[in-house]
Amino acid sequence: MSAPAELAWEETTGDGTSHAGHARWRSESGQAPPRRVVVADDTMKADTAWRLACEGTALLWRGDYHNARLLLQAMARRADARPRKRAKAPASTAEAFHLHRMAQAQRARTLGMLLIPFEAGAQIPLRRAPAVVEVLAEAVAATPDADLAEAPFVMSLRELLGLIGAHEWRRKGVLVPALGDRIHPWYGVYSPIRGEYLDLVARTPLPSATLAFDIGTGTGVIAALLARRGVRKVVATDVSPRALGCAGENLERLGMLAGAPGAAATSAAGVRAGCIELMQADLFPPGRAPLVVCNPPWVPARPSSAIEHAVYDPESRMLRGFLAGLAAHLEAGGEGWLILSDLAEYLGLRTRAELLGWIEAAGLKVLGREDIRPHHPKASDAEDPLHAARAAEVTSLWRLGVAVR
Template identity: 65%
Template structure:
């Protein structure tokens, strides 16, 4: 079940006027967005150009028409957002960024603006996670998985609802992990292990002589703990401070029959004690997340990375190894120089035993239209083998 802090019960209220009367309902946003201040009623008569203009102005549209028409309207809004107006209209050529860092920040800014615009199409929920619209799907199971049990009416954006439905499908179908020969089932709000190269590195890297114990810092879906257990680590202690991640890992490990080998603990970084192997796959890019799930990608001020490095020596047994899994994308974007990473390693009383590198194979690495293509094309994912000095 989701943590209570992420449920609609913890949300503020959204206010609007309908049929001449003031109305209000609970507001829910996983990204933590405040409720829109201006809300109007929209239905099947609302055309896409008008809806896009209102959304860009910050006016939200609370949908009262056919659900499938709302989906089509959202697609039309997305096309206009991508073309800065009417679909088919050529966007003005943007000034070329002066550096990879500027390209990154401009890309994030554009993503944020697009997300704000598309979030202006709103969907109502009644008691028990029912949607009071024609041709609305039954999303009760998906909502219970994401939010836990809840009865009171609330309002969310159509874009978030579609994300929730998609996450339910990911959870049901799972993600094939070749290193396990099995599927991992990500929960809503828990980052899916779609970048398989780092999982394979953990499956292939030489284990230390002592395989009695390992720590997995930031367990997520539980995929790395499962790989370590399958490789013969007799006991894995896996930590996370996110309740959704802990629930997700618990379910996956049980499905794989590895829950007797892996112990889950709620903790910020390390559990108590020392281990001959400590593994961590922190977020790879030092930037501010815009939603809860982005904490798996963006690490403000490299907090988790620095915390792992700073505490690693004190949690390794003599002769033990720390495995840091990290992409160098931040280096190619000018966000974190390699020298800085090496300084943090040295300052933590650590030395580099070796490094295993692999090139990513995800589609964006070869997509020349991606605004960050140059950085992605040069990216390497590395497993750093670290030891205390």
């Protein structure tokens, strides 16, 4: 959540008089507030809107809500149009990746310039506007300043549509075949739509079924999968209150959350009810376990927004932190399961030698590795700028143990 900011603009009323308008800026994704704002309505042409947005001028919409959506689609088509002149080819895959991310960020900033007003109580004062109070309440559920009813505010239409989409994901859930059930992700918590890494967790032999730590639990899906496989107790950690809220809701619904109502009963599929404990922690809980699992963000790059932290890990901080602390939290003969894609290696952002060096420096050794190919759509999309790297990508579960010195 970005720091509170006030937007101001000049507005002409129906009788032709002008007055100053102002409202708070709200962005759950961390988008910076625009510096210039003009009022726009159904008479604005897409070319004009696109030009103003590219110049850094935001458009506060006063027309029909559905027309605003159509305008955003028209702006997106202009953003995605191929340049007339072909740019110089990148010198390396890493440069191609960084150029791709810069283009994505610029696209997001420009399309984020179409703004929607909200009255106190999170009501949109536009024709044919949907009711989004529940949508916004879900998005700010873990935010300290969740004061939607206090004052008018302004939000990017693009972000609002993202919140509405997240609401639908949360309502319907994501079917996880390896779990045999649905997981309901919250806004800003990584959704388990790429199931190959869960297939690895489901098929790799357990070193023990007594206790496991799930580091950076997110939606709680790995903790739930370990419990479904018969692990009697799982301690799942995350530093994010939003992720812990999401995991708690999922695990309670599955009957696996310790301390939840009805936890004394046996949950579905014979899983011991109440077997998963949630804890807010930066990486590890206290103590040791025979199995410690971590699925850190796979790409060592800086997030450009708050919701990218599940994908990008600056300087591999979480990965290196997990490796550095693993030996101190493994029981004798235990295993650490590191779930990691090698996409960063194909992008030139991290080498295999660096990864193996971090493992060795942490006093660990590789006991084995399970590999799987991704089957998401981008892996076969030849138009994707990073297609070569995505097509070669392999996701691995590294089985790590303490090295004998």
